[in-house]
Every structure is written in structure tokens, then in C-alpha cells.
Amino acid sequence: MTQTVEKKAAKGKLAIYWAASCGGCEISILQIDAKILDVDAAFDLVFCPCIADGKVRDIEKMADGEIDVCLFNGGIRNSEQEYMARLLRQKSKVLVAFGSCASEGCIPGLGNLNDRKSIFETVYHQGSATAPENPQNIYPQHETKVPEGILYLPVFYDTLKTLAQTVDVDYFLPGCPPEADNIWKAITAIVEGKLPRKGSTIGVNTTVCEECKRKRNEKKIKKFYRTWEIIPDEETCLLEQGLMCCGIATRAGCGALCPAVNSPCIGCHGPNEGVDDYGARLMSAVASVIDSNNEEEIDRIIAEGIPDPVGTFYRFSLAGSLLRRGSKATVGK
Amino acid sequence: MVNENFEPKIVGFCCNWCSYRAADLAGTARIKYSPNVRVLRVMCSGRVDPSFVMKALASGADGVLIAGCHPGECHYIEQNYKAMRRYSILKHTLRAMGVEPDRVRLVWASAAEGQQLAEAIDLLVADVRKLGPLKWPGNWTENGQREEALETLLKEHEEAFEVLT
Numbered sequence A: 001m002t003q004t005v006e007k008k009a010a011k012g013k014l015a016i017y018w019a020a021s022c023g024g025c026e027i028s029i030l031q032i033d034a035k036i037l038d039v040d041a042a043f044d045l046v047f048c049p050c051i052a053d054g055k056v057r058d059i060e061k062m063a064d065g066e067i068d069v070c071l072f073n074g075g076i077r078n079s080e081q082e083y084m085a086r087l088l089r090q091k092s093k094v095l096v097a098f099g100s101c102a103s104e105g106c107i108p109g110l111g112n113l114n115d116r117k118s119i120f121e122t123v124y125h126q127g128s129a130t131a132p133e134n135p136q137n138i139y140p141q142h143e144t145k146v147p148e149g150i151l152y153l154p155v156f157y158d159t160l161k162t163l164a165q166t167v168d169v170d171y172f173l174p175g176c177p178p179e180a181d182n183i184w185k186a187i188t189a190i191v192e193g194k195l196p197r198k199g200s201t202i203g204v205n206t207t208v209c210e211e212c213k214r215k216r217n218e219k220k221i222k223k224f225y226r227t228w229e230i231i232p233d234e235e236t237c238l239l240e241q242g243l244m245c246c247g248i249a250t251r252a253g254c255g256a257l258c259p260a261v262n263s264p265c266i267g268c269h270g271p272n273e274g275v276d277d278y279g280a281r282l283m284s285a286v287a288s289v290i291d292s293n294n295e296e297e298i299d300r301i302i303a304e305g306i307p308d309p310v311g312t313f314y315r316f317s318l319a320g321s322l323l324r325r326g327s328k329a330t331v332g333k
Numbered sequence B: 001m002v003n004e005n006f007e008p009k010i011v012g013f014c015c016n017w018c019s020y021r022a023a024d025l026a027g028t029a030r031i032k033y034s035p036n037v038r039v040l041r042v043m044c045s046g047r048v049d050p051s052f053v054m055k056a057l058a059s060g061a062d063g064v065l066i067a068g069c070h071p072g073e074c075h076y077i078e079q080n081y082k083a084m085r086r087y088s089i090l091k092h093t094l095r096a097m098g099v100e101p102d103r104v105r106l107v108w109a110s111a112a113e114g115q116q117l118a119e120a121i122d123l124l125v126a127d128v129r130k131l132g133p134l135k136w137p138g139n140w141t142e143n144g145q146r147e148e149a150l151e152t153l154l155k156e157h158e159e160a161f162e163v164l165t
């Protein structure tokens, strides 16, 4: 690897950008440990606001396609992020949707059950838990007149979009955050020019269950438990014990990290290959393991055991799902 | 408030062995039912993945009908019980997303029950008509002031360039 890299005369240009995300994706890049030196040997980091002082106007001045690779994490929550997504798309040869937020919206995408107005009310309204004091009820405005002229803030969107819903994306890297091994695999593939088909997700095409070491019997569930209700036995499949383990519908690659520490998979690696809608896949799988043929009993098992269906089936993928969001007409009702 | 001019668009997934034949029978027996349903034939109600329903709603359908053989009479033994469980979870999730439960309905109809299926279709159409159009894609296409905000950003950046150069 290092050799192929050093043979190259000119270094490539790498950009790492964040939009609506938590910063964990940047940290995950550091988890490739000493290999970060190989990355440094292969690339100049031209832009990464998290760790380096780059300027947007330097990117704007670049020729189209001048950046070799851009790892873009985060969803598109406001107009400034959309601008950056378009700019980096234009200036990059390879644009990677890095991690769950960019790929499918992730936790910020759950905001799609609300809209701008209801989110602002929660965050800024006088007396709300998050803004106990705001006596004049001041909300962020797109335009503000000041003596020096007009100041602009980005427009906050009603609906968070994934990167691919905003611009053309070359590759996807799953995970919240992506696994170091897989990041390295992606970087190596890019450097060596051994890239898969455009639009593919870099990773494996199996499910977490296949990487999970727990013992499996026939799954027959009469009751679902929340994680705090029971201490599961450490050897049997968690789903069999009535915990909503999402391993059955989730792309592998993490080595079944969560079940390994007695905690159900919550689905952070998103849908497996060929699945349109993660939540639909998971709902379908869960329907197969409920042990009842009686309509009323089924309704009860589901209503009692899964009080937050969107947060359960679409925790990471609401924005990237077929429906993308909750109905705007019923927000707050 | 019922809008008389609103014609609900309903997608119907009908099982090949019973309800599709029931729909066929209703047709040949000239039983009248609302023309609002586009019937799609599936081999079994157990073949209807929740994503089919989501896709229909996301593509502009106002309602979805899933029709299968009566419980105990599925040609693939137990699959319509699976359909029953999937439907229960799907309904629960759709409700949480703000889709009224009356828009998506699972019904059973044997091959001889053309009349019953026609009635179930009419009932669903009437209920969806009462609810009005779903217009789901409109939920995400408007991100208010978006284009305008992008323009101002471009302008600001251009101005910054002018100052610099």
C-alpha cells in the first residue's frame, strides 16, 4: 500500500466535510490509527473544517474535479449545507457519502417527524425546556437588517435530505460511524483505482446476524421488552428473548459489536444490498417472528412492545426511506 | 368536508388465488364498484412487503388495499397470517408518521366473494374520499425559501470575491 502510494509523483487532494452530523465521523477516521500516515503520504488535506483552517473561497477558486476525493458526512439540514454539497460535488472527482447521516439521514433525520416551525418552537420558544428564557421570542431569521447592511443566516429546511437526495453521489460508506477497517478499505480502493460500480455501498453484503455469535433457535415472540426491562442471557439470540434486535435487517461490517456486549443492534449500518427501505425490511422480518395468528393479540403485542415505531424501525434511515418524513399536515398533532 | 371533485387514487394488491379472482368475478358479473382502484396481482398477500405500500404512497397514491384469501385458506399455508402481522406493524408505523389508518386496509375475499370485495373497495374509496388527497411527495418537495437562500449565498460569496481580488 505505502509503496503504491509513494510511487505516485503528485499527491492527491482530499477534502473532508461535515454537514448535519455529530462529528463522530471525523473521529472514526482517526481510528485507522497509524495508517493515517499512509493517507497523509497519498493526499494533501485541502479542506476539513473540523481539524484544519480551510476557506470555502479556496475551494470555490479550484477547477472542477480538482479534488480527488471528498468524504462528506452529515445530512442536508439547511441551505448552506446544500451549497457546500453542490460546491464539493462540482470540485470533486469522487464524492463519498460518508457514514449514516450522509447516506440515510441518521439521527438528525428523525427531525423529519417535525418541521422547521415545530423544531424552532421547541428550541427557541420562551419557556420551552431548551429555551426557558427568550422573553421576546426571537427566532432565527434568514435576513436581518443591521446598520451596516443585511445579514443572512442559512435557511433551515422543513425536511432534512440525504446527500444523494441533493447531489450525485459516487459511493456510500455505511455506519454510525463507519468502521475503521471499512474506511481503510475504501481509501485503499480509491488510491489503487480499484473502485466498485458507481453508486455502490462499500462494505459487505450480509447482515449483522451472520456475524453474530449468539445461539439461534426458532424465533417465537409473544412479548417485546425494552432494553431496561430485562437482563438478557448472554448466549441466546437477543431477538428470541424479546429484545428488538435489528441485526436481521442491518448490513454487516461491524462484527456484531452491540450483541457482543449484550445490547441489541439498533441498525446503524443501514439496509443491506438491494433493500429499498430499511424500516420496511425490518418490519417484515419482525412480523415473521411474532407468535400469533390472532389479529387482536398481534395488535396488542405490537402496540405494547413497540411504543415508538418510527424510532425503532427508522432510527437511522427516516430521511432516506421511501416516505422520507412524517406527514407535514399532522406535525404536532 | 368532502371534496366532490376529488377522485382518490387507490392501489390494490390482490392475491392471485382469491381476491384477484373475486375482482375478476365482480367484473364479469357486472357488479359495480368504484373505478378508483388500480389492481395489481400478487401471488399471495404474504408477498406484499411493507415497502410496496410505502412506494405506492410515496408515488402519489391516496390509499392502498391489500386483499388476500381468508385466514386458514391461503394457498401458501400460513402466508396470509404473516400478511396480517405485517399489516398490523405497518399500520402502527404509518399512524406514527401521520398517515391516517383508514388509508391502508387489509381485507379477505374468497374467489366467490366478488360482491363483498366490491363493497370493501367502495367503502375504502368513500373513507379515503372523506380524508382527502394524501399528496405525500409534496411533504418534502417544498423546503421553503430554499432556492432564494442559495442565491443569496452565491451573491454573498461573489461579493467576498470582489473584496478580495
Ligand code: SF4
Binding pocket: A208, A209, A210, A212, A213, A214, A216, A236, A237, A238, A239, A240, A245, A246, A247, A248, A256, A259, A264, A265
Ligand atoms: S437478531 Fe441480533 S442477537 Fe439475534 S442473531 Fe441477529 S444480531 Fe444476533
Ligand code: SF4
Binding pocket: A176, A208, A247, A250, A251, A254, A255, A256, A257, A258, A259, A264, A265, A266, A267, A268, A269, A270
Ligand atoms: S450491531 Fe448494529 S447498531 Fe451495533 S454497531 Fe453493528 S450495525 Fe451498528
Ligand code: FES
Binding pocket: B015, B016, B017, B018, B019, B043, B044, B045, B046, B067, B068, B069, B073, B074, B075, B076, B079, B080
Ligand atoms: S394465496 Fe391468497 S393470501 Fe396467500
